[in-house]
Amino acid sequence: MSFNDDVGLDTSQVESGGGGGGAPGGIAVGGGLGGIILLILGLIFGIPMGNGSDPTGGTTTGSSQEQVDGTNGSGSDFSNCKSGADANADVQCRVIGTVNSVNAFWAAELPRYQKQWQQTRTVLYTGSTPSKCGTASNQVGPFYCPLDQKVYIDASFFDILTQQFGADNGALAQEYVVAHEYGHALQDQLGLLGRAQQDPQGANSGAVRIELMADCLGGVWAKHASSTDGPDGKPFLKPLTEADIKSALSAASAVGDDRIQQKTQGQVNPESWTHGSAEARQRWFLQGYKTGDLNKCNTFNVDRVS
Template sequence: MKWRGTRESDNVEDRRSVSGGKVAVGGGIIGIIILLLNVFGGENAQLITPVLEQLQGGQQTQTEAAAPLSKEDEEMGHFVRAVLARTEDTWDKIFKEHGMTYKKPKLVLFRGSVQTSCGGATAASGPFYCPADQKVYMDLGFFEELKTKFGAKGGDFAIAYVIAHEIGHHVQTLLGTSAKMHHDQQGKSKAAANKLSVALELQADFYAGVWAHDNQEYIEEGDIDEALSAANAVGDDAIQSKMQGQVVPDSFTHGTSEQRMYWFKKGFKSGDIDQGTTFEEI
């Protein structure tokens, strides 16, 4: 992705040099479960993580303050700021076209563990958006997990796609989509409620595609393949097949690999937010 020399957002809180606290050591099966439950946009990641961590018991340790940032860390921070700036420009323009004002979210970079307005979370949660404080939280170590555990290609545009997906959840919060979805889930069976969750996540994938459509001048050869590889790797069916050896559609919360790739591609091809009709098609 072409990003050097472009505007960088002022809305990044880099806590990587001060992160600490209780974190899961060595991951373990509970850490993997947390990651699989919440990868790419689980708004409940930060609520589920502390509960599951209690099940680990003695596998907790108190960490010291994180090490100073390396040159590579600093470079990645600049990249994240540049991508966030591109999302701000895109959504500010789209909101204005629809007679609305876009409220820019914050993006928090952390290591190990973090406290949010939605509760505490660890790196095992994967990237997530907290609607209570309207911030995206990311431990960039997740992307190594994405390659080694889930077989994604990696690359900088895979990171950009995840950021754009999480910003998609912010857009849903501003538009009232998330609140309506949670309201509609009340009184429904778990399977029916999960379908609504899938629709929300696929719409965030679609919004990530819309963002990519609006930023084609920055996209290089292979970038879209990196995004699709990431989407494919974290489809509910791909994860369940790899980790459980079986697929249980009624338990899906984020959508299949095919669905996630389809909606990202639809957003990328159309660039039209009005075509993100996931709730009508799920």
């Protein structure tokens, strides 16, 4: 239970999407291999760059039987997410609390580097919802969309993360995913995201370096999370335990390219990596966590990242 029970949550940093009639329990991943491969193609935790700015992007992922009018507001209003206690008890509230904590951290941290953090919102949807980078759903997994500068997460993705990818179900495994996406938001604000597009594949590609940097930035947040205060002057998170860090590492490792390739293809091809190996993802998260230093996350400054 990583949140301080009495810290207040700010639901204005998230917006709802999707949902409506569709049962949130119906995870859209069609089960079996097809679903997993789609997840990979969609770059889990990735940055869909959007090949053009067509808002609906023609990304009608074959299986949208569940017709969702993508209008916002049909989903939940998050009014049940008031405090850290709610974040400890409920996965959607936990995403909101993490968004609050990460926004507060980068807002406090960046001025040390003469930068201002632009508060970044998360669309916390169920089922599917439109984004400027195409349709968000668990078939593509959580992502940051640079075209509308929002993070998209369906909290039921965390069930997939544990059940299909084998991460443990600790709170920090989930919080790591959110912090990783906000790492991409920071990269966007610093003008770095193009480096992934220019060199999209391979163990030491620009894409992998961008992903591992986002893991490292998630670690930097984790290091400071228990000293990052909410609006009422109390820190959002309790000091992290070793078990918390193990949870984050289990998630980082579960989504390593080698793990996923082994599982789905029975072989590992580093030439097609986009996110880095399980080992590298853990190593870069820890690099951020141990140093707490943004400057130690420069994955473009080393010969080999993974």
